[in-house]
Amino acid sequence: MKKSILLLIPLGILPLLLGVLIGFVAVRLDTQGLVDATFVIPLLLLFLLASTGVGYLVYKYLNYYPAIKLDIELTNKNKMDNNDLIDFYIINFGTEQIDNHIKKINEWKNSKIDAYKGNEKKVAKFQGRCLKNQQKAFKFIGYRVQTRYRQVNYVKHPYKVEKISNQVAASDQFILNRIAFLKAHDYDVTFNQYTKTDQRKAMTKKLRDKIKERDNYTCQECGKHMPDEVGLQIDHIVPIAKGGKSTPTNLRVLCSKCNGRKGGK
Numbered sequence: 014m015k016k017s018i019l020l021l022i023p024l025g026i027l028p029l030l031l032g033v034l035i036g037f038v039a040v041r042l043d044t045q046g047l048v049d050a051t052f053v054i055p056l057l058l059l060f061l062l063a064s065t066g067v068g069y070l071v072y073k074y075l076n077y078y079p080a081i082k083l084d085i086e087l088t089n090k091n092k093m094d095n096n097d098l099i100d101f102y103i104i105n106f107g108t109e110q111i112d113n114h115i116k117k118i119n120e121w122k123n124s125k126i127d128a129y130k131g132n133e134k135k136v137a138k139f140q141g142r143c144l145k146n147q148q149k150a151f152k153f154i155g156y157r158v159q160t161r162y163r164q165v166n167y168v169k170h171p172y173k174v175e176k177i178s179n180q181v182a183a184s185d186q187f188i189l190n191r192i193a194f195l196k197a198h199d200y201d202v203t204f205n206q207y208t209k210t211d212q213r214k215a216m217t218k219k220l221r222d223k224i225k226e227r228d229n230y231t232c233q234e235c236g237k238h239m240p241d242e243v244g245l246q247i248d249h250i251v252p253i254a255k256g257g258k259s260t261p262t263n264l265r266v267l268c269s270k271c272n273g274r275k276g277g278k
C-alpha cells in the first residue's frame with residue numbers, strides 16, 4: 014500500500030472517534046432517561062461518511078499534480094509494450110501536446126513556490142510531494158477499435174467499441190529524457206529497438222533508404238557514386254559485434270570494394 018493512502022487512516026479515524034464518543038455519551042444519557050439515543054446510528058453513519066470524504070479530499074489535495082491523458086489509436090498496429098507505446102506517440106504525434114503540458118506543470122510549480130515564498134520548509138515539502146506525484150504527469154492510453162454485432166430481428170447490426178490495450182504513466186522528466194533520446198537518434202530508432210532488439214533486425218528498409226539518400230548514393234571512403242545502387246552497401250561504422258547500433262550516426266554508404274577491405278582489416 015502507498016504511504017499516502019495510509020494517511021487516510023488517521024484522518025478518517027479522528028472524526029470517527031469523535032462520532033463514537035458522542036454516541037457513547039448519548040447512550041449513557043439514554044440509560045439515565047435523559048435523551049433518546051436512537052439518533053446515534055444515523056449520526057455515526059454521517060460521521061463515517063464525512064470522515065471518508067474529508068480523508069479523500071485531503072488525499073487528493075496532497076497528491077495533486079497536473080496530469081494529462083493521451084489517447085493513442087492502435088487499431089491494426091502490432092502489439093506493443095509500454096516503451097513502444099510512448100515512443101510511438103512521440104514519433105507519430107510530435108511533442109506539441111507534451112510541451113504544452115510540461116509548460117503547464119512548470120507554471121503550476123512556480124506559482125506554488127511563489128505562494129510559499131520565504132518559507133523554505135514549505136517549499137521543500139512541496140518539492141518532495143512533487144517528486145512523489147510526478148509519476149502521473151503523463152498517461153498514455155493505447156486503444157483498439159473493435160467491431161461487434163448486435164442482433165435485432167434476425168439482422169446483424171455492427172457497432173464499434175474502443176478497447177484499451179495498454180496504458181502507462183510516466184513523469185515529465187521521463188518523457189523529456191525519452192524525447193531527447195529519440196531526437197538524438199533522429200526519431201529513427203525506438204528505445205526498444207536501440208536496447209533490446211537484434212541490431213540487424215533494426216536495419217529497416219526505411220532506415221537503409223534514409224542513409225542512401227543522406228550519403229547521396231556515394232561511397233564514404235572512395236567517393237564512388239552509385240545511383241543505380243549496384244555494389245552499394247550500408248556499413249556499420251562501429252560493427253554490431255563491437256556494440257555498434259543501427260542508428261543513422263553509426264551508418265554510412267560504402268561500395269562493396271571498400272566494405273570488403275574494411276572487413277578484411
Ligand SMILES: [Zn+2]
Pocket residue numbers: 232233234235236237267268269270271272
Ligand atoms: Zn568505395
